[in-house]
Amino acid sequence: MRKTIKATLLVMAMSLTFAAGPVIAAEGIKLPARNWSFTGMFGTFDRGSQQRGLQVYLEVCASCHSLRLLAYRNLAGIGFSEDQIKAIAAEAEVTDGPNEEGEMFDRPARPSDRFASPFPNDNAARASNNGALPPDLSLMVKARKGGADYLHALLTGYKEEPPAGFTLGDGMNYNTYFAGHQIAMAPPIADDAVEYADGTKATAKQIATDISTFLAWTAEPELEERKRLGIKVLLFLIVLTAMLYAVKRQIWKDLH
Amino acid sequence: MSNKFYENPVIKWIEYRLPIFSFIDESVGSGYPTPKNLNYWWNFGSLAGIVLTIMIVTGIVLAMSYTPHVDYAFESVERIMRDVNYGWLMRYIHMNGGSMFFLLVYIHMFRGLYYGSYKEPRELLWIIGVFIILAMMATAFMGYVLPWGQQSFWAATVITNLFSAVPLIGDSIVTWLWGGFSVDNPTLNRFFSFHYLLPFVIFALVFVHLWALHVHKSNNPIGVDIKGPQDTIPFHPYYTMKDLYGLGVFMIFFMFFVFFAPNFFAEPDNYIKANPLVTPTHIVPEWYFLPAYAVLRAVPDIWFISAKLGGVIAMFGFTLVLLLLPWLDRSPVRSARFRPIYRQFFWVFFIDCIILGWVGANTPDAVFHGIPFLWIGRAATVYYFAHFLILIPLISILEKPKMPPQSISAAVTGTASKGAE
Numbered sequence: 001m002r003k004t005i006k007a008t009l010l011v012m013a014m015s016l017t018f019a020a021g022p023v024i025a026a027e028g029i030k031l032p033a034r035n036w037s038f039t040g041m042f043g044t045f046d047r048g049s050q051q052r053g054l055q056v057y058l059e060v061c062a063s064c065h066s067l068r069l070l071a072y073r074n075l076a077g078i079g080f081s082e083d084q085i086k087a088i089a090a091e092a093e094v095t096d097g098p099n100e101e102g103e104m105f106d107r108p109a110r111p112s113d114r115f116a117s118p119f120p121n122d123n124a125a126r127a128s129n130n131g132a133l134p135p136d137l138s139l140m141v142k143a144r145k146g147g148a149d150y151l152h153a154l155l156t157g158y159k160e161e162p163p164a165g166f167t168l169g170d171g172m173n174y175n176t177y178f179a180g181h182q183i184a185m186a187p188p189i190a191d192d193a194v195e196y197a198d199g200t201k202a203t204a205k206q207i208a209t210d211i212s213t214f215l216a217w218t219a220e221p222e223l224e225e226r227k228r229l230g231i232k233v234l235l236f237l238i239v240l241t242a243m244l245y246a247v248k249r250q251i252w253k254d255l256h
Numbered sequence: 257m258s259n260k261f262y263e264n265p266v267i268k269w270i271e272y273r274l275p276i277f278s279f280i281d282e283s284v285g286s287g288y289p290t291p292k293n294l295n296y297w298w299n300f301g302s303l304a305g306i307v308l309t310i311m312i313v314t315g316i317v318l319a320m321s322y323t324p325h326v327d328y329a330f331e332s333v334e335r336i337m338r339d340v341n342y343g344w345l346m347r348y349i350h351m352n353g354g355s356m357f358f359l360l361v362y363i364h365m366f367r368g369l370y371y372g373s374y375k376e377p378r379e380l381l382w383i384i385g386v387f388i389i390l391a392m393m394a395t396a397f398m399g400y401v402l403p404w405g406q407q408s409f410w411a412a413t414v415i416t417n418l419f420s421a422v423p424l425i426g427d428s429i430v431t432w433l434w435g436g437f438s439v440d441n442p443t444l445n446r447f448f449s450f451h452y453l454l455p456f457v458i459f460a461l462v463f464v465h466l467w468a469l470h471v472h473k474s475n476n477p478i479g480v481d482i483k484g485p486q487d488t489i490p491f492h493p494y495y496t497m498k499d500l501y502g503l504g505v506f507m508i509f510f511m512f513f514v515f516f517a518p519n520f521f522a523e524p525d526n527y528i529k530a531n532p533l534v535t536p537t538h539i540v541p542e543w544y545f546l547p548a549y550a551v552l553r554a555v556p557d558i559w560f561i562s563a564k565l566g567g568v569i570a571m572f573g574f575t576l577v578l579l580l581l582p583w584l585d586r587s588p589v590r591s592a593r594f595r596p597i598y599r600q601f602f603w604v605f606f607i608d609c610i611i612l613g614w615v616g617a618n619t620p621d622a623v624f625h626g627i628p629f630l631w632i633g634r635a636a637t638v639y640y641f642a643h644f645l646i647l648i649p650l651i652s653i654l655e656k657p658k659m660p661p662q663s664i665s666a667a668v669t670g671t672a673s674k675g676a677e
Binding site for chain 1 (some may be wrong): 292331336337338344345348452489492494497498500501503504505507512514516517518519524525526528537562
């Protein structure tokens, strides 16, 4: 009997250790692990950081990177009111139509629209970026080993001069954490690259943290709801399983 | 059918016309006698059946919002994750359920290997099981393609290309499988169609599997036949309750991944939309295919057989060799408890399978302490086949097994102080 309980606990402990994901980036370079508020079983996003991250996206990243999977209405999920969302959406232009005359027309975005993309298509994006395609950022944190750690490391991992003996391609930049170390994206952030509305000091590190938090949310908008429900489900299952075990013992009692 | 007397007039009326109540009773009820000494390793069959049901239910729900088209598949999955109510839950259950299903079935298979559950008179039961795992592999592979991420696309390309190794008609077969000249929309469409169909085939196979099981009943840890009613207990309430408790433990494990590490078994690359022009640096299959993948890559050119064809033959042989097992093992004793030599080789074989999985996760030219993975993979592959084709027949003839107890009840009373669990 004790053995079974022990085995149960062991299985649970094992699943906990497994859950600590790998944090090795390309070529085995260790990523500096950071403390994110959204990791762990009870993790939630830091609202302030998320909202600042949106500002960073809109003022910095959005000039090259799309965020196609996100709609403006989704911003309610990081604490914006309906009016704020309307105002944020209205800053962007989207193409709609055809109208009654059969013409396409531009209009300010509405909350139901997806985030407006900086380029009409991939070829246009390449043409303005020296042949490189700035990837869509919606799923970026989920689509890279190391997730938010990787993103933060990448954004702060630029070196002005490559190490001796390393030849950089034309228009490329050296980055410690990027696979192959040559990245087309110029260092996108620096101290005071944005002026935060809430008065937070905009160091490069702070900006990287905020945008990584924001993009962690765009990749997993269900994260908070998922963990909240998960705690309830696990508690329920643990109590239920304990009761099932008691009933099982009771029923089997007269056999041994 | 049984002579059970039902008092409820409605049940009585139905039972007279369609004896479904006695059928249920004799299948999973008090009318199904089961060896009284089954341990917890016997929980995994019913668990696998439950996960199959969970997969079918979540799969049907997901199919309602999924679009099998190269331009929309990736986005439709993200719509499920973002806009469908509890779509993320359905998808994460389905995604992790695949891994759980294989985990449970692999344990179930190793259980069968250890306790000799494949032996006379359960050969067909075992063979049907091999067909189930084959159908599961086909289903899982095609399901992995549906989200149309980078790993989806390249897995589809690599695996379908294997058929080009068939002499003379290989290339025609591949074109036929693709429905075109590359993995494209027709491929995705047919994979979706088959991915929806095959689980029901598995369901039917499971039914036949259970039918065969019920003829000679479960094997048991000592591998001695049921001699009489003193050896058995009714399935209900004893094993229904034990299975329910096992289900509870398993669900805690399963739901932990669903809610707290949903992408633990997934490759980050699959959150990048499929792009035929960009090959990922490292194409890795799902963990449950890693041993087979290692076998596929282990085979060199042999005489007139190309490495590719040899690899494909070895990979199919990897599973199909199990079909021969009931006749390769000639030992009259079923349970490894009474087979000291086989028991040791069972564990060596188990470790060999783990090594194959580890090799499958690494590139062949990578090295481990100076040994290339290619060579570790080759050694492990040779050992895998040698285990079945040489070691098992030899051990079964040369080994002197210990004497198993006379009967299940004798064994149970003899060890009652230690407890049957």
